[in-house]
Amino acid sequence: MKNNIVLIGMPGVGKSTVGVILAKVLGYEFVDADLLIQKKEKRLLKEIIAQEGQEGFLRIENQVNAAIETDRAVIATGGSVVYCREAMEHLRDIGTVIYLKLEYDILKSRLGNLRGRGVVLKEGQTLRDLYEERVPLYEKYADLTVDEKNTGAEETLQKILDALKR
Numbered sequence: 001m002k003n004n005i006v007l008i009g010m011p012g013v014g015k016s017t018v019g020v021i022l023a024k025v026l027g028y029e030f031v032d033a034d035l036l037i038q039k040k041e042k043r044l045l046k047e048i049i050a051q052e053g054q055e056g057f058l059r060i061e062n063q064v065n066a067a068i069e070t071d072r073a074v075i076a077t078g079g080s081v082v083y084c085r086e087a088m089e090h091l092r093d094i095g096t097v098i099y100l101k102l103e104y105d106i107l108k109s110r111l112g113n114l115r116g117r118g119v120v121l122k123e124g125q126t127l128r129d130l131y132e133e134r135v136p137l138y139e140k141y142a143d144l145t146v147d148e149k150n151t152g153a154e155e156t157l158q159k160i161l162d163a164l165k166r
Contacts (some may be wrong), residue, residue: 004028004073004095005164008138010131011079011119012110013100013148018156019076025157029073033081037064045078054120058083066090080120082137092141098160099142103149104131 005022007015016032023030034045037060041048049057061078065087068075075095081087091097102110108127121130139145144163148156 002093002095004070004075005160006075006077006091006095006097007100008077008082008097008141009079009100010102010107010134010138012107013102014153014156015076015079015100018100018153018160019074021153021157022160023074025161026074027072029070031068031070031073031075033061033065033068033075033077036068037061037078040064049120054122057120062087068094070094079134082134082141083120088141092143096164097141097143098163099138099145100156101135101138101145101147104128106149107131 005026005028007019007022009015016034019032020030022028037048038044041060043051045057048060052060058080061081062084065077065081065084068090073095075091077091081091088097104127111127119130144160146156146159146163148159151159
């Protein structure tokens with residue numbers, strides 16, 4: 001049953017912010033996958049990454065996302081979920097995957113300390129490297145893409161609602 005909406009995209013594109021509003025508008029539940037991970041692990045994302053390393057974090061992220069069972073929900077995922085094949089296949093099975101796309105320069109201006117946000121970065125990897133690595137994965141898994149160029153939360157919300165109607 002595909003009656004959930006799954007939001008994917010880089011950190012800082014507004015998956016959680018827009019997701020909460022979208023859930024209210026649709027009368028859906030809101031699920032924040034990063035918060036599910038923190039609840040299950042009883043640690044912050046940045047602590048999990050520091051203690052388990054990138055691979056360990058992705059293993060946990062994959063397990064948690066692949067186990068999400070919900071109905072009529074908007075699911076905001078972590079930006080690195082696209083590295084988790086099993087999780088992404090499950091999320092595609094239970095929902096419509098929407099990629100919130102944002103140009104690199106706008107994203108860069110929005111983001112502060114990536115590691116403080118619990119962003120999975122390889123040693124020496126820059127935000128641009130991460131962006132260029134992930135964009136093809138977001139495009140691969142997305143059922144719909146919503147370009148957030150020159151939009152705030154309300155305009156992004158309207159674009160999502162319009163895309164869902166098509």
